Amino acid sequence: MFETIFYEVREGVAKITLNRKDKLNAFTESMHKELMIALKEAAKDQAVRCLIITGSGKAFSAGEDLDGVTEEMDHGEVIRSRYMPIMLELASFKKPVIAAINGAAAGSGFSLALACDFRLMHEKAKFVQAFIHVGLIPDSANLFYLPKLIGHARAMELAVLGEKITAQEAKEFGLVNRVIEDGNWEQEVADFAAKLSNKPTKAIGLIKQLLQKSWENDLPQFLLEESYSQRIAGLSTDHQEGLLAFKEKRTPSFKGE
Amino acid sequence: MVNNETMIKTARDNAVGIITLNRPEVLNALNIKMVAEIVFALERFDRDETVKVMVIQGAGRAFAAGADIDEMLDKGSIDLELHNQFTDWDRIAKIKKPIIGALHGFVLGGGFELALSCDILLAGQNTEFGFPEVGLGIMPGAGGTQRLTKLIGHQRAMKWLLTGARFSAAEAMNCGIVSSVFPDELLKEETKKMARAIAEKPALSVRLIKESVHKANELSLFEGMQQERKNFYLLFSSEDQKEGMRAFKERRKADFKGR
Known part of the structure; x- marks a missing residue:
């Protein structure tokens, strides 16, 4: 049903694979449309409790397809109409999202990885803040997430110098959660996703929201928001299951509700 | 109807x-x-x-x-x-x-x-x-x-x-x-x-506060304040005002009747 992406759901894990191999999975308008449809589908599907975003072939994504960049293009409008909905959808996505960075993630491809909740990086993959090399600024929430992840000074350096970041450097900076060796790539990504998909999904969604709020709210407001979130978590079936399993000294079986 | x-x-x-x-x-x-x-x-x-x-x-x-x-x-x-x-x-x-x-x-x-x-x-x-x-x-x-x-x-x-x-x-x-x-x-x-x-609040207070707040939208400040004052005075005819103020002095919970 999709042309520029693959979408599959298996055992509680949805996987979106960017699929314009010959163009290093560069974004086009139609790819963004399909990505948005897949994200909404994964958000709605109650069977889905974890989402992986990855690329097919050599690259994760090379960012915006420069073939579509013309003199008449309104850069601001491209961001508002195409990138903004995706960034907002990922931020409000109530299930954990993994970027499985199989290869180069450049420009808005890097930004997409930053907008996910977890980053797993192939040992040979690279990040490239490519924007500055064409006289543009890092977009798609890149400069929103980057300083939060690695600090202001490093974010400035990466954005302005635009040098490649290897997987090892990314790990040292705290940009990624795991660097995975070539031979273990598929398995480790699958294991990580499986682990997330068996956790109390509702609580994960609440944690995600609260972490975002930690940047936006002062302490009294944050504590109020925290009290609401804990009340919602406290009403969940998974909380009851957790308590019961604790009493019965067994591993809880969470349903994500 | x-x-x-x-x-x-x-x-x-x-x-x-x-x-x-x-x-x-x-x-x-x-x-x-x-x-x-x-x-x-x-x-x-x-x-x-x-x-x-x-x-x-x-x-x-x-x-x-x-x-x-x-x-x-x-x-x-x-x-x-x-x-x-x-x-x-x-x-x-x-x-x-x-x-x-x-x-x-x-x-x-x-x-x-x-x-x-x-x-x-x-x-x-x-x-x-x-x-x-x-x-x-x-x-x-x-x-x-x-x-x-x-x-x-x-x-x-x-x-x-x-x-x-x-x-x-x-x-x-x-x-x-x-x-x-x-x-x-x-x-x-x-x-x-x-x-x-x-x-849980005394019903007459609630009622007259609501009325007075709405008057703030409809009347001049002076007229609104005259109206507020009348409602304030009116509450002093209520049993709940006596009970509320007495309970406060006696450091106990008031027992309001809505009268």
């Missing part, structure tokens, strides 16, 4: 009278009969001494997403004038007990006007607000241009009314349209808490 509820449901939670808009299949779009049922239920609760506060909420995905378009499509000005349908709305303003609006989903057009007829508004965080009338070649007719302007001022009222654009609960909170925003999942629970907290 309407007696059988077909478009709303009413219920009681102790001293709280609850009205649930109940046409979820059309996102609780308001029509003449539905408004009449709402007003009838409000007036019934208002006369019932065991009810202290009322809540209006919507069943399904919305509080209320506007008015029934089919009902108005073929109407002429004279039909509307002769039928005088908005007169029922004036009766909402005469309700003496406080009305809490619990807003979620969509609060649009006539639904927004119903919300603005309440005294306190609480909203779920994903609630969307808006006056889409301008896009249909009409305009709000049940207080929208008046109440919204008094509430949020000329500039922002013009923006929302002239563009018909939708805005978020956070924006509504910033403008002062709602008093609090909660996660959608907790809206009912938090509404109940607020309703119960008000229901």
Whole structure:
């Protein structure tokens, strides 16, 4: 049903694979449309409790397809109409999202990885803040997430110098959660996703929201928001299951509700 | 008069009278009969001494997403004038007990006007607000241009009314349209808490405070203050004033009778 992406759901894990191999999975308008449809589908599907975003072939994504960049293009409008909905959808996505960075993630491809909740990086993959090399600024929430992840000074350096970041450097900076060796790539990504998909999904969604709020709210407001979130978590079936399993000294079986 | 509820449901939670808009299949779009049922239920609760506060909420995905378009499509000005349908709305303003609006989903057009007829508004965080009338070649007719302007001022009222654009609960909170925003999942629970907290207060104080606050919109400051003073004096004829002040001095919980 999709042309520029693959979408599959298996055992509680949805996987979106960017699929314009010959163009290093560069974004086009139609790819963004399909990505948005897949994200909404994964958000709605109650069977889905974890989402992986990855690329097919050599690259994760090379960012915006420069073939579509013309003199008449309104850069601001491209961001508002195409990138903004995706960034907002990922931020409000109530299930954990993994970027499985199989290869180069450049420009808005890097930004997409930053907008996910977890980053797993192939040992040979690279990040490239490519924007500055064409006289543009890092977009798609890149400069929103980057300083939060690695600090202001490093974010400035990466954005302005635009040098490649290897997987090892990314790990040292705290940009990624795991660097995975070539031979273990598929398995480790699958294991990580499986682990997330068996956790109390509702609580994960609440944690995600609260972490975002930690940047936006002062302490009294944050504590109020925290009290609401804990009340919602406290009403969940998974909380009851957790308590019961604790009493019965067994591993809880969470349903994500 | 309407007696059988077909478009709303009413219920009681102790001293709280609850009205649930109940046409979820059309996102609780308001029509003449539905408004009449709402007003009838409000007036019934208002006369019932065991009810202290009322809540209006919507069943399904919305509080209320506007008015029934089919009902108005073929109407002429004279039909509307002769039928005088908005007169029922004036009766909402005469309700003496406080009305809490619990807003979620969509609060649009006539639904927004119903919300603005309440005294306190609480909203779920994903609630969307808006006056889409301008896009249909009409305009709000049940207080929208008046109440919204008094509430949020000329500039922002013009923006929302002239563009018909939708805005978020956070924006509504910033403008002062709602008093609090909660996660959608907790809206009912938090509404109940607020309703119960008000229901525990001495009913005559609640009643006269509501009246006085509304006068602030209608009278000059001087006249409003004269009115406030009269209500203040009036409460000194109540048993609850004696009990409330005595309990305060004796450091015990007051036992209010609503008299």
